[in-house]
Amino acid sequence: MKWQQLILVFIASISLIFAGNALAQTDININNTNLIRFGRSVTVPENQVVENALAFGGSVTVLPNARVLDTAIAFGGDVILKKGVRVDGNAYSFGGKIVQEPGAIITGERATFSDRNGMMHGSDRGRDRFFFTISLSPIFRISNAVLAAILGLIILHTNPQFLPNLAIKLRQHPTLAVLWGMGAMVAIIFVSVFLAITLIGIPLIPLLSLSAIITSLVGSLAVALFVGQRLFSNRNWSLQQQFLVGLAILTVLTLIPFFGGLVVFLVNLFGLGVILLWQFGREKPQIAT
Numbered sequence: 001m002k003w004q005q006l007i008l009v010f011i012a013s014i015s016l017i018f019a020g021n022a023l024a025q026t027d028i029n030i031n032n033t034n035l036i037r038f039g040r041s042v043t044v045p046e047n048q049v050v051e052n053a054l055a056f057g058g059s060v061t062v063l064p065n066a067r068v069l070d071t072a073i074a075f076g077g078d079v080i081l082k083k084g085v086r087v088d089g090n091a092y093s094f095g096g097k098i099v100q101e102p103g104a105i106i107t108g109e110r111a112t113f114s115d116r117n118g119m120m121h122g123s124d125r126g127r128d129r130f131f132f133t134i135s136l137s138p139i140f141r142i143s144n145a146v147l148a149a150i151l152g153l154i155i156l157h158t159n160p161q162f163l164p165n166l167a168i169k170l171r172q173h174p175t176l177a178v179l180w181g182m183g184a185m186v187a188i189i190f191v192s193v194f195l196a197i198t199l200i201g202i203p204l205i206p207l208l209s210l211s212a213i214i215t216s217l218v219g220s221l222a223v224a225l226f227v228g229q230r231l232f233s234n235r236n237w238s239l240q241q242q243f244l245v246g247l248a249i250l251t252v253l254t255l256i257p258f259f260g261g262l263v264v265f266l267v268n269l270f271g272l273g274v275i276l277l278w279q280f281g282r283e284k285p286q287i288a289t
Contacts (some may be wrong), residue, residue: 003133007164009100033050034053034054035052036054038189040055041072043061044060044068045066047066049066049130050066052069052070052196053068053071054071054193056073056076056189057077058076059074060077060079060243060257061091062082067088071092072087072089073196075095076095078098079091079096081104082101083102084104085101085104086104089106089107090108090111090164091113097112098112135242138255149247150255155218156243162282163225164239166225166278178269180272180276181272184272185269216271216273219270219273222247223271223274225242226246228241228249229244231246
């Protein structure tokens with residue numbers, strides 16, 4: 001990998017992080033009727049009428065006597081309807097709960113969704129925070145690494161060329177892999193917004209998220225193999241050994257406070273990008289030997 005490519009990849013990754021932070025601080029207001037926010041909560045002002053109110057990573061609060069003509073949806077938060085609020089459509093909460101004060105009306109469907117129990121009403125928000133905290137713990141990341149090691153060894157045994165070919169693709173075109181990953185993340189965000197607004201597409205959002213997670217996971221296995229090959233290319237090690245060493249190095253890096261989160265982000269970015277580049281890119285990787 002050339003130093004110019006490394007610098008470009010680093011700049012692109014940092015730019016994506018800052019762009020994500022900027023997006024999280026920005027409201028999307030479509031024709032003054034659709035309030036959409038990423039990373040924080042949405043508040044519909046008192047006595048205002050909106051078509052949709054959506055929060056990705058926050059709660060939706062509708063202040064007294066306001067009206068939502070279509071849907072109020074919170075991903076990772078609560079839907080809070082104050083006194084005199086009217087929701088003509090549906091109200092959904094993914095990972096939170098729906099709070100209706102006296103006089104608040106929902107004419108459509110009212111439902112909450114939990115990762116563990118599917119659809120349920122009155123889900124426990126504190127439990128969701130507990131699992132979020134656990135997901136950042138060293139034990140959780142080490143356990144994930146063990147599962148990734150098992151999955152990677154199975155793939156190397158059943159399809160010995162798959163991960164090595166992805167690693168070659170990553171070595172040949174790291175910049176393209178980052179661009180594919182960045183494009184995919186942006187596309188996932190906007191497709192999720194579109195599906196949420198159309199209502200009929202809401203059940204597809206978990207499927208879209210699951211597909212992105214699986215794709216990133218498989219791609220991250222190739223990133224681990226790539227790291228092992230690059231750092232220990234002079235040793236006569238098997239693919240399995242290179243993969244395990246690369247995975248161990250990445251796992252140790254993820255345990256470093258703050259820096260570990262950046263490593264996780266970059267591994268998933270490269271992983272998602274290299275899978276898409278391998279699948280849809282015009283150039284095919286060389287056959288690994």
